[in-house]
Amino acid sequence: MRDFFDPDGIMVIGASSNPEKIGYVVLESLKNSYMGRICPINPKGGEILGLKVYESIEDAPQCDMAVIVLPASKVPDAVERFGRHGGKAAVVISGGFKELGGKGAEYEDEMVRKAREYGVRIIGPNCIGVLDTTTGVDTFFQPRYAMLRPEKGSVSVVTQSGAVGIIALESLAKSGVGIDKFISYGNKADVNEIDALRYLMDDDATKVIGMYIEGLDRGREFLDVLRDVSKKKPVVVIKAGMTAHGARAAKSHTGSLASDGRVFIGALRQHGAIVADDLENFLDLLNFLSLQKLPEGGRTIMVTNGAGPCVLTADWIGRSPVVRLGHLSYETRKRIEERLPDFVNVDNPVDLTGSATPEWYDKALDEIEKDESIDVIIAALTLQDEGLSGSWEELLNILPGRKKPLLALASGGAFTEKVSLELQKAGIPVIPFPRRVVATIEKAVEYRRWLEKQSI
Amino acid sequence: MRDFFDPDGIMVIGASSNPEKIGYVVLESLKNSYMGRICPINPKGGEILGLKVYESIEDAPQCDMAVIVLPASKVPDAVERFGRHGGKAAVVISGGFKELGGKGAEYEDEMVRKAREYGVRIIGPNCIGVLDTTTGVDTFFQPRYAMLRPEKGSVSVVTQSGAVGIIALESLAKSGVGIDKFISYGNKADVNEIDALRYLMDDDATKVIGMYIEGLDRGREFLDVLRDVSKKKPVVVIKAGMTAHGARAAKSHTGSLASDGRVFIGALRQHGAIVADDLENFLDLLNFLSLQKLPEGGRTIMVTNGAGPCVLTADWIGRSPVVRLGHLSYETRKRIEERLPDFVNVDNPVDLTGSATPEWYDKALDEIEKDESIDVIIAALTLQDEGLSGSWEELLNILPGRKKPLLALASGGAFTEKVSLELQKAGIPVIPFPRRVVATIEKAVEYRRWLEKQSI
Incomplete structure (x- = not known):
């Protein structure tokens, strides 16, 4: 190889x-x-x-x-x-x-x-x-x-479909996620997903693996290798041909016979794969896992300068079996309230309001990262607001390096995309929509739980 | 007003x-x-x-x-x-x-x-x-x-949250969807969503209305107005505060008491609202409805130069209660086969393969739009492939003006975004991910069915 x-x-x-x-x-x-x-x-x-x-x-x-x-x-x-x-x-x-x-x-x-x-x-x-x-x-x-060709990074992608590979590679490149290796194996006359996985398992430059799979010929062997790899590094899988409709389309595409969707997904999960919900979730997970450590649990706190997106995020948290709204301890709340203006609403989200500057985020995060009742932090950023847009560079020092996994929720036009790219370079995954943020946390927590079970 | x-x-x-x-x-x-x-x-x-x-x-x-x-x-x-x-x-x-x-x-x-x-x-x-x-x-x-400020168009947006409004406005601006009016009403001390809806109902410049709602005070009245408006033009709603978690976040945000999620969504639908699944779906629907007519039904055909994304799309179609994989008539298949090379696979998707040029799409679409067993067309475009990238301008003449509603599935970096913007200007909604394409069709068909029931 x-x-x-x-x-x-x-x-x-x-x-x-x-x-x-x-x-x-x-x-x-x-x-x-x-x-x-x-x-x-x-x-x-x-x-x-x-x-x-x-x-x-x-x-x-x-x-x-x-x-x-x-x-x-x-x-x-x-x-x-x-x-x-x-x-x-x-x-x-x-x-x-x-x-x-x-x-x-x-x-x-x-x-x-x-x-x-x-x-x-x-x-x-x-x-x-x-x-x-x-x-x-x-x-x-x-x-x-x-x-676009991506920059050097730690994500490797293995794909049966060239077109999906192109979408993955360019979407990752566009959002500043670096790639190490990419393999599109098409009809897999010889090298297949098993060979690719085996090779990437021992490849030190690869920290996270993403796979698009339509069909598998040697399922048992694949699952065994998958478990070995998953113990060492995360393998994010997007499985196509899950429904009868999809399976039929897969067959005429690469000649692969797709297995029964739900049974197969269950088997993948049992062997450690992080099975993405959709293509966006696949990309977001590669992004998050290449930059942040795994959350110890699903207790999530949001810090924001614009509450609407957090209300939507809270809805998705409410629907997740894994992610939960974290409750700050009384001490943490008190300390945040002491350090910030009266009109800041310290709940979940911690609503810094539209007046927030990067410094306010800094103060809130300083306290939150010490709170043992929180596992993961969402920094929701309306970067268009003057308080952040005027001094966005400070976010590059304030958000990275926190004691808990942190991801940013930010969405917008050219300016937001520019700042997002810089945040990515500084190690902060930026995800543009509420549903996608919650799905990312959910899958990361599930993988962590799987890993914990393996070491018992 | x-x-x-x-x-x-x-x-x-x-x-x-x-x-x-x-x-x-x-x-x-x-x-x-x-x-x-x-x-x-x-x-x-x-x-x-x-x-x-x-x-x-x-x-x-x-x-x-x-x-x-x-x-x-x-x-x-x-x-x-x-x-x-x-x-x-x-x-x-x-x-x-x-x-x-x-x-x-x-x-x-x-x-x-x-x-x-x-x-x-x-x-x-x-x-x-x-x-x-x-x-x-x-x-x-x-x-x-x-x-970014959007260009002039036919979508009007009414939002309780400024931050969500900003995301909507900039996301629409970025993807080339024009706006007519925008109203962020915050605490709605006086003007509320009912006033806004009433005003936009008779506003000829507004063809499609998008609303972000956290809570409603006068639900009955709102629903009555909603039904009147929905008979004239589509109202796409994203409702936040759907779960207990979300409702709590909404309360501390705008002081609104969110009603019980599922009951309320049911009432919105009965009164003609197109209730979006998530923020992406909200944006995609505004995009699609501002450019294309409503599909008569859910029978969908995909035409592609890269099958992988269509396998994923077929999976989402398989999960939808409304969208179905359309079957081309024998005559249509035969005519497409006659007009295109042997290796083109005329099924669903019609897989033109990576060699496809815009002209091949033209030939396939000419036949498909005449087929009465098809309601809506997805043109899946791997624009990165030489066959399309080298002569993408031709797509601007080939895709618009078809007899059936058509939307494009395309995803990628700077080049794909540039072409997508031009397609949007030419009247073709471009949606970047399979799940989102299917969700858009699903909601558009449901709205059409609601409209049909009203005229009985």
Whole structure:
């Protein structure tokens, strides 16, 4: 697996000089970030993007890895020749294999046979491949102007669907959540979610794993690996094909047979997976878990300069079986009241009112973080209000480093997004909507409880 | 009520020359957009932002409207003097009234007495006031750099919470949804949600109404008005204080006593309200209803260039009691297959694959919109893929103007947001996540069914 992330040299088999072709964009992606040797292969030879093009695999210097963008019928032969020439790992971007059935399925079987024979591991086909923010491996055929690449971070994503992977990667990039590795495995002719999980378990750069799964072929084995990994680091799963409708759509997508939804979700949870409610929850959990420690329980306090969003949040807390409205101790309330103006309402939320400045948050948080009846803090921020907008930089010192897990609830336009990005960089996860904040806390607490059970 | 939106002259009572004070920011907001006469009032006189400051209300020329930003104790007197001087409508931004109890409640009662005596209508206190994108009335104390103002459109928003109003307004502005009027009524000492609804019912510029409600005092009357309005235009409601937790938070926020959640929601629905599931759903519904007609039913078809997001969408459809996976007729399938490459999978979703260009969507939609077994279309767009990113402008001609309601599912970074904004301008609502797309369709269909029952 390591050859996919840190290869000595990469061939692009099927490189193209036409900027509208995948064989061009992939080369461009690699050239933009990968520091090693890049060898485009195309029978026409010449030069593309300033790189010498080799007329055949055999003409090129040996490379550990290849990105293959040829038509399906030509892939088995390319894999054989790449293997004979010392290649170890191939990402097959092309579609037209098992997902189409008929001839396509035959090509896929033949490709796998060749790969086994010549010792080549394969990711794909029908995928967008691999990203490694350390080594710069980037096999995406999405041009950079159309798709942000994330910064380096500690989240790794494993996905069966390229399109969902793109949404995850770009949404995380946009909100300032860093990525370590990304694997889109598509038809998983060879490398599958089990291989990926095993590899990431021992990968120190990966602190949190996110997985999008449609179907599993070796469920038992997957669950065993899942439990091992979950003991070491959180695995957030979004499972598609949960309902009969979804399962049918999954089948025609990646040819995967989705298992019965609820039974399978139960099994995932029992083996430690954090099963996300929806795509937003998946992204929020990766964000939160990469930045904050796990809450010891669900007792939650809100601190705010605008109460409305907290009323909505309290409603979601009221619906959660895990998250609860925390009650500050009498001493904490008294100390907060002493340190802040009379009209501040110290309840849950602690309503600092629209006059609040970052300093007021500081005073309230100083007391709250000492209170043993509270497990987690929501800092609700109406950043548009003058009290915060005028001195938002102070929040970067005030919110991070608290003794309890803390997340911010903030939502708005360009200014709020700018401040949110800075908060993220300072280690504060910012989540834009009440439902999503509560769902994040809920799943994090459930995972903590699972971990506690394992150590008994 | 009209004097709040189209007044002849506006006083800012409590104007300040200190840019950190609300009395400055409100003046700045007005000056930036209101074309009529603006009269700052401050005993110090002088000039602020190039405007002559009057030392007293009596010194200033008569104005229909006032924005009052004085401490609570001084507001009753200001209302009296404003009324004596010919004033008709006052927005009281200041807090420190009923929401604090004690003295504050007394000030509020006195203010109302004076208002009734001198014929002044009041919005607030403890609110952010009014925005009208036609006349430029803008009483917000959120500076423009920190808060986007929306463009002119057909959605009007009525909100008890200023902070939720800000989130709604900025989120809508950011996604290109235009606003007509906005009313934040806070403690609703005088003007309440019933007055606002009645006014917007006959306001031709308002096509869709969004309301955030914490508590209602005159529930029966509200429901009667709601039914009348809902027959003319959609009213999307987000109700906070639904659970015991939320209700408690609401009480300490605006002093409103929230009614029992489920019973109340049932009554709202019976009277035609579209009750949003959450804040995202609230925003998405305002977006969708302002741009597209109501679906005749829930039979939904997805057209996509990346199947994963559609598998997740199909799951949400599977969970919905209203939305269903539509089945294309045999003839439609055949015609789409004839017009598109072999590897396109014509099922639900119609999977055009990652090679799809806008032209392929055009061909598929041409056939789908004629199919009587389909009520609504989801165009799922992985805009990051070269096939779309390279010629996205064509989508602006291809997606709008279809015979059936259509919404786009697209999610990503800066490029996707840019394209989404253009799609919105062209009349296509873009919703970023699968759950939200399905929830939008669900509520729109339910409203259509309610409307049908009314005409029997």
